[in-house]
Amino acid sequence: VTPWIQRGGNGPRTHALIVGVSAYAHLPRGDEPPPADRETFGLRQLESAAAGAAAFAAWMRDEYANPDAPLGSVWLLLSPSDRETEHVAALGAPQPPRATAAATREALSDWVQACSDPQHVAIAYLAGHGVMLSKDEGAVVLLEDFAADPLDLLANAFDVSAVRSGFGRPEMAQRQLWLVDACAVRPTALGRIEARGGVRLDGDPTHSSEISAVLTSAAPSTLALGLQGKGTLFSQALLECLERRAAVPTAEGSWAVTGTSLAAQVPVRVEELAAANLVDQRATAGGWWTGEAIHVYDEPPKVEVVIEADPEDAGPYCYATLGNGYEELFRDEPLRPRIIRAVPAGYWTVDVVVQPETPPYLTRRGVPCPAMPPAVPRQVVRMT
Amino acid sequence: MSPDATLTVQVPTLSALPGALVEVRDRELRLKGRVAPGHALALSAGSYLATVTTPAGERLIKAVEVGAGDSVEVSLEVPSPALTDRLDERVLLADVPPQRGPFPRRVHGIGLEPPFIRFLAADDGRTIDGVETEPGPDALVVRNPGVEAVVLAQLEQAGQGAPWNVALPMASYPPADHCRLQLVEGADEWRASATPVGGQFVEALASYLITGGLRQAAELAPAAATLLREKGENPVAAALGGYVLLRLGRLDKLRDWPMNLANWFSWLPDGAIIAAELSFRRGALDEAERWVEEALHRGPPMFSDGLSLLVARLRPAAGSRPKGAERLLELSRFVDFAQLALAFPGADPTDPLGGYV
Numbered sequence: 001v002t003p004w005i006q007r008g009g010n011g012p013r014t015h016a017l018i019v020g021v022s023a024y025a026h027l028p029r030g031d032e033p034p035p036a037d038r039e040t041f042g043l044r045q046l047e048s049a050a051a052g053a054a055a056f057a058a059w060m061r062d063e064y065a066n067p068d069a070p071l072g073s074v075w076l077l078l079s080p081s082d083r084e085t086e087h088v089a090a091l092g093a094p095q096p097p098r099a100t101a102a103a104t105r106e107a108l109s110d111w112v113q114a115c116s117d118p119q120h121v122a123i124a125y126l127a128g129h130g131v132m133l134s135k136d137e138g139a140v141v142l143l144e145d146f147a148a149d150p151l152d153l154l155a156n157a158f159d160v161s162a163v164r165s166g167f168g169r170p171e172m173a174q175r176q177l178w179l180v181d182a183c184a185v186r187p188t189a190l191g192r193i194e195a196r197g198g199v200r201l202d203g204d205p206t207h208s209s210e211i212s213a214v215l216t217s218a219a220p221s222t223l224a225l226g227l228q229g230k231g232t233l234f235s236q237a238l239l240e241c242l243e244r245r246a247a248v249p250t251a252e253g254s255w256a257v258t259g260t261s262l263a264a265q266v267p268v269r270v271e272e273l274a275a276a277n278l279v280d281q282r283a284t285a286g287g288w289w290t291g292e293a294i295h296v297y298d299e300p301p302k303v304e305v306v307i308e309a310d311p312e313d314a315g316p317y318c319y320a321t322l323g324n325g326y327e328e329l330f331r332d333e334p335l336r337p338r339i340i341r342a343v344p345a346g347y348w349t350v351d352v353v354v355q356p357e358t359p360p361y362l363t364r365r366g367v368p369c370p371a372m373p374p375a376v377p378r379q380v381v382r383m384t
Numbered sequence: 385m386s387p388d389a390t391l392t393v394q395v396p397t398l399s400a401l402p403g404a405l406v407e408v409r410d411r412e413l414r415l416k417g418r419v420a421p422g423h424a425l426a427l428s429a430g431s432y433l434a435t436v437t438t439p440a441g442e443r444l445i446k447a448v449e450v451g452a453g454d455s456v457e458v459s460l461e462v463p464s465p466a467l468t469d470r471l472d473e474r475v476l477l478a479d480v481p482p483q484r485g486p487f488p489r490r491v492h493g494i495g496l497e498p499p500f501i502r503f504l505a506a507d508d509g510r511t512i513d514g515v516e517t518e519p520g521p522d523a524l525v526v527r528n529p530g531v532e533a534v535v536l537a538q539l540e541q542a543g544q545g546a547p548w549n550v551a552l553p554m555a556s557y558p559p560a561d562h563c564r565l566q567l568v569e570g571a572d573e574w575r576a577s578a579t580p581v582g583g584q585f586v587e588a589l590a591s592y593l594i595t596g597g598l599r600q601a602a603e604l605a606p607a608a609a610t611l612l613r614e615k616g617e618n619p620v621a622a623a624l625g626g627y628v629l630l631r632l633g634r635l636d637k638l639r640d641w642p643m644n645l646a647n648w649f650s651w652l653p654d655g656a657i658i659a660a661e662l663s664f665r666r667g668a669l670d671e672a673e674r675w676v677e678e679a680l681h682r683g684p685p686m687f688s689d690g691l692s693l694l695v696a697r698l699r700p701a702a703g704s705r706p707k708g709a710e711r712l713l714e715l716s717r718f719v720d721f722a723q724l725a726l727a728f729p730g731a732d733p734t735d736p737l738g739g740y741v
Contacts, residue, residue, distance in 0.1 A: 134692035135721040137699065165700040187717040188737065195717065196702065203700030206672070208665050210633070216721075253413040264596035267722070268441070282722035286692055288633050289598050324411065347411050347433055347447070368447030370433050 004076035012119040013072025020053020021128030022046040038150035041189040049127040050080035052231025079144040101156035120173035130182025135286030137161035138180035140197040155198035165203025214287035237269035245374035256293035300344040308338035314383040387426035395421040403604035441595030506534040507683030523564040532651040551726040553580040586621035626658035653682035680708035
């Protein structure tokens with residue numbers, strides 16, 4: 001399979017494999033009954049998994065930055081639903097192949113080859129229906145032609161556990177991030193069938209990578225969760241965290257997403273988004289984590305600050321200037337009754353000038369306004 | 385400019401927590417130091433940000449001006465130090481009277497019919513008698529009657545789905561002889577989560593793990609190693625410390641204490657699992673396999689991290705798995721790995737799939 005992205009360069013590189021499956025060849029569409037000739041665990045078509053994978057692929061292509069291991073290649077395989085087709089088309093050329101078992105197996109083989117250097121970074125993103133495993137293993141993710149063979153139902157499924165185990169070998173990329181976004185097959189539906197996917201590597205339980213972090217989210221039902229065009233709740237949460245929420249300052253004062261900051265923020269955001277959608281969905285962080293940077297920003301991420309006067313009645317007489325001694329982000333903006341503004345993360349101070357002089361309100365200068373992800377508390381400036 | 389001032393940041397509810405650190409950055413967000421609450425950090429005059437993340441997952445920030453030659457002391461207040469703040473809004477248990485009568489016990493919830501609770505051994509499902517419960521401020525406090533086993537609380541509600549099982553993180557003697565059990569009312573069923581008690585350190589460690597604070601847990605790691613040395617006092621805390629150190633790759637801090645934990649607490653599967661995982665990661669494969677077999681012999685662990693680590697080692701060994709492996713592999717399909725303590729549905733905890741096939 002031709003990589004979706006192939007960039008040159010020597011030295012350590014990041015290589016990614018991204019697979020998203022919403023359309024299943026052997027699952028019923030709409031109100032169709034399940035097929036009578038094979039077990040399909042009561043599953044139906046999905047609507048968000050491929051869009052989420054496409055959004056993550058676009059982020060990798062356009063935003064991902066890791067000076068220790070710049071992006072080298074991305075293998076992308078998508079099986080979009082009809083409604084997701086436009087999101088995949090928006091990725092532009094080349095269009096990714098469909099996520100069948102044969103194509104995925106071939107891409108896996110190429111990706112493994114690319115990752116065969118302990119200095120490299122390996123990133124895997126798998127989305128679709130899945131049989132959930134433990135939080136150190138992720139899931140067995142069902143590919144487009146799942147259940148093609150009624151006698152070997154999981155032959156066309158990606159076994160994250162086995163592939164990760166295979167990546168434990170010392171010659172493989174020793175820094176790994178496994179992202180698994182699965183709409184969970186009910187554990188009872190599988191009966192006593194072993195959860196063993198056919199797209200796999202020969203795992204070696206005796207080996208371990210240095211860093212092999214696993215973020216897994218199990219959607220609670222066969223319904224596709226997520227806003228149209230924005231992918232699944234997990235993909236939304238993941239991208240929000242990569243873009244801003246999981247950003248932390250480095251020792252030198254620049255900004256990065258680290259393994260531990262991602263592990264802390266993604267489960268929180270998944271839970272928040274799920275609650276907003278009135279469902280119970282969690283994400284778990286398994287495997288081995290460190291504070292090493294996954295993504296490094298070339299400029300601080302934007303965070304939203306809210307500045308308001310106390311009491312609110314002072315607002316019409318107040319004009320705010322936000323800066324840090326070197327630069328001003330805005331000057332003499334009216335507080336009527338508050339300013340809401342996305343600003344670069346950092347340590348800012350706000351001056352609030354009362355104009356014209358209106359007792360009992362007092363001008364305030366140099367009020368600290370630290371703007372740090374993931375969220376900035378309201379900055380209430382006391383004017384009396 | 386040489387430092388001629390000091391900054392001391394007090395964090396009242398964290399001051400006694402070994403390993404907790406306050407981070408201090410300058411105006412350009414360059415890290416100037418990490419310092420324990422209440423300890424002075426030497427700085428030059430300037431503007432600084434002091435931050436700390438609490439076990440409940442809250443991040444506290446304070447901007448501080450430090451003048452030349454000043455000794456500045458500020459306080460970062462923790463609004464609510466409760467162990468399970470993030471869960472509080474989901475907890476509907478209230479006004480639970482002491483329940484010391486014979487099995488089954490009933491507790492009062494809101495909305496759903498109250499569930500029955502009984503207590504079972506995780507390894508063979510036998511009933512555990514003599515477990516005492518009493519109402520705490522936000523949860524039931526469950527007290528171990530002196531049983532050396534991983535004890536499950538099983539919640540059952542007439543007419544609803546499969547009962548819900550949760551392992552109770554407690555040992556047979558103080559200070560780890562009790563834990564908190566929170567009942568959570570879902571859409572149409574009761575769930576439960578359990579958290580350890582018995583000291584600020586173990587509660588903070590558990591809470592950081594619940595709220596995803598791995599970096600903060602890393603700061604506690606050296607103290608977790610101390611806990612392992614003092615495991616005779618609290619094997620539950622020692623096991624949690626072991627999991628944190630494994631997750632963060634701090635194998636040097638573990639030394640051989642997991643093996644001692646596993647040897648001295650032969651009823652606790654978690655010790656054997658941590659010893660196995662440590663051995664695997666050190667490349668001591670024979671020893672690792674011995675500990676895996678021992679862990680399987682002991683049955684399901686107390687913490688979901690333990691089951692996750694164990695089955696991740698067992699699954700690739702298809703065809704040559706030791707006795708007992710299949711049971712735990714099957715159990716892992718049902719477990720809620722977002723919870724700290726092992727939790728899963730099933731009428732028979734030794735065979736959660738049994739009622740369905």
